[in-house]
């Protein structure tokens with residue numbers, strides 16, 4: 001869709017972009033944003049051009065030194081003001097998240113809550129995390145020196161995000177970078193750009209320095225961010241991550257890639273099966289399975305397989321699916337877009353054609369893009385539902401002979417984002433965890449690592465390089481290390 005009014009939303013969200021907007025002759029392209037549950041158009045945003053992105057980055061570069069100079073304590077004041085703004089605007093923010101994702105109300109509230117928690121964590125700790133280190137000299141040659149490692153932020157960090165948590169996902173990376181003293185240019189997903197624009201609105205509303213901007217658009221706008229920023233923090237698919245790695249390598253610009261996953265859950269025979277069935281149903285179906293660390297395949301020891309499958313299926317069947325208003329009435333909503341629904345249907349159809357059985361679900365839910373919560377059995381590692389990321393509400397379940405087979409199959413994947421182990425013996429759980437190729441392992445739980453900013457969140461293999469958070473690492477990654485030696489005599 002083409003329209004000359006396209007520049008307006010950018011002007012509101014990140015005023016300086018409008019000043020550098022292309023001449024009127026170049027009609028900008030606009031992206032309509034839809035509620036995938038109802039099909040209703042809930043907003044539209046302009047496609048910001050590569051030239052506009054470059055100009056925006058130049059402008060951020062001018063303001064960043066002042067932001068760096070006020071130090072972590074000065075930045076803390078602004079970040080905590082923004083945290084207050086998030087708290088004051090939680091309902092409105094959840095409205096926007098809900099409108100562009102079709103999530104249930106309770107899930108939409110998680111976005112602002114998560115962002116609020118994260119901003120506070122890094123605002124309060126950045127000073128400690130960014131303090132100089134003074135390591136002891138090891139050699140007689142350096143004994144007469146004071147050794148210092150100082151942390152100096154990259155001027156402009158580019159953050160590129162997907163659509164599954166349209167407010168939380170950007171916030172999780174934008175605020176550690178701001179806390180580090182960098183300026184940030186954010187390119188949210190074209191599927192859900194409205195929540196990110198709300199963040200920019202809030203930043204302007206509290207009167208904070210102009211060191212954070214949002215540019216909307218699709219891959220080309222993201223490509224322009226990659227071509228101009230000094231560090232790239234990318235979250236999204238493995239295919240796009242690979243392109244970004246190549247582009248960053250050409251510019252010699254560092255990057256961190258948080259990519260896709262195919263997380264296994266291992267249910268050992270000594271597990272509390274009620275807890276495991278409940279937790280895995282939640283881990284597979286929360287956000288319609290559109291979480292990078294969703295449970296995407298389940299391995300169950302043979303003696304408890306039948307009982308576990310019956311309990312899991314009962315949990316999944318009990319889920320209420322639909323579109324919420326402001327009242328929370330449903331557990332599962334729509335998928336982000338038609339493309340996602342087609343991937344889920346293909347994975348189910350290919351599995352069934354190869355001999356799998358659907359115990360519940362297996363088809364579209366009858367409204368918008370929604371797909372029914374689905375349990376599949378008689379699956380194996382030749383099927384796309386087990387080898388490819390589905391990113392939808394499906395739980396393929398496999399019977400295994402023992403722990404060793406479960407570990408072998410869990411590790412038989414190109415991905416390595418996270419995993420869960422369900423057992424009555426926590427020490428055994430930790431032993432199994434250490435054998436898994438995964439950046440995070442939760443024992444008797446799902447998603448617990450997501451709420452632990454002191455831990456790193458990063459994928460192995462095709463699930464990414466680098467990590468977000470991890471306490472001090474979460475801000476130091478946005479800094480260059482500078483070694484300073486000073487004579488002490």
Ligand code: NAD
Nearest residue numbers: 161162163188189218219222223236237240258259260292
């Ligand atoms: P995607 O790769 O299609 O898009 C992600 C972002 O990259 C979007 O903003 C998109 O516009 C932009 N983009 C596309 N092409 C680009 C290019 N050539 N250069 C620069 N930017 C470009 O991913 P998606 O479909 O939006 O998100 C779903 C994926 O995200 C899933 O694979 C999921 O596992 C992953 N994900 C990972 C994590 C994690 O922390 N590991 C978290 C959430 C989602």
